[in-house]
Amino acid sequence: MSEKLLMKGNEALAEAAIRAGCKLFFGYPITPQTELAEYMAKQLPKREGMCLQAESEVAAINMIYGAASTGKRCITSTSSPGVSLMSEGISYIIGSDVPCVLVNVQRGGPGLGGIQPAQSDYNQAIRGLGHGDQHVIVLAPNSVQEMASLTGEAFDLADIYRMPCMILADGALGQMMEPVDFGAHTPREIPEKTWATNGHKNARKHNVVNSLYIAPEELEKTVLDRFERYAEIEEKEVKYDTYLTEDAEIVVVAYGITARIAKTAVRMAREQGIKAGLFRPITLWPFPSKELKALAGTTKAFLSVEMNMGQMQSDVKLAIDCAKPVTHFGRTGGMIPTPDEILIHIKKAVGGDN
């Protein structure tokens, strides 16, 4: 095993991106992700790369669009309000089938909101990152280690499926320091980028990167082709983690930072004789629906825990066809739930006394 380093989540993600061969960063500073851009600004010029602070998030995402079209690995990072600004560009990138990695270190919203950790951009990431029929792959790390290892994976997934991959983190993961091992991700085989607009040198037909299709028949075909790819991703790329779910009567569903707090609550519940378990989606899109549905056969109830007002709850209900009750507990606006609070809701969900 390689040596572990102590790093902030933002910095670990940046370092992992550079190690994954990403030499291009375009972004605009915003708390709580600024250390990521800062790290890139310090490191990339020394490591054959380039970091550019754009004049706005709108500019940054369009720089990413251009860089991604050349087939080079590139990344941008921002926090919640910045993603809203990037949304048009993200849709263009999706419509053009070019790969890139997007990072959202979420903070409380709506509006300018606050700067403390939140998960209230779940729906935006899963359902509304841009206009049009579209998905992006969304990965939810739960530790500084995963901030690093899922970044390598994000670049691989983006390249393999020619689409953006988003890392949906939050302010706590971005700011906290933990040990990280950069050897934890094994790179995957990447198909040759024959589509890239990187100069044809009169040796091949020139490539076009474009999201404009005036003829509806033609546009429909690009969308249908893309959804075939989405189906393949849903089949092959679902990632999740479970803890004590085999005999669980109550399954807590949580991702990211909330999942580890929920894990403590599950452990506390077990100590009190409550058969609780934890299901942690690592890919939020594709959502691990099949795996949750299988659990619906054995457990009595689900409790969805997030740092928002219940955005994932409906996905849990859909996954299990509402076969079992699904309740929600969450804190929002930058508040982090405590294990004790989650335990109270575990008890409520199993119908025991509080």
Next chain:
Amino acid sequence: MAGILLAGFGGQGILFAGKQLIVAGMKNGKEVSWLPSYGPEMRGGTCNCSVNIDDEPIGSPLVTTPDILLAMNKPSYDKFVSKVAVGGTVVYDSSLVTPEETRDDIKSCGVPATQLANENGFPKLANCIMLGKLMKETGLFDREYFCESLRAASPRQSPSWAK
């Protein structure tokens, strides 16, 4: 093993002190996490930092009921002393904090860290004096081991922090 909350003014080295604890913890094979207050606090005003050092993987990085509170100013002491776990320890800078609220279910230890630091010509190292007191009162790490760990973090000066 321990949830530790370090709190004081921005600029007192609260985050640095917290980092020294997790460096020592990590090298000692423990699971560790460090979560700072961020944003405007970092540039002045009150500042705090949650540190977890444990044998088990860390759940919440946020310390809400600390086993150990290290308080370097009065607002921090007043804000957090009531949250310390029963049987826990408070270490405070007695040159800046005169405790009004006291509890008999926790161990409370003062050290005039800022005064000592100034008198000894290390005005910026009150945080390290606080750490020394914390080690003495809690036995969190072996004294020699922690001295070594702290020395590794210091830029070529030899702080006389070992109170």
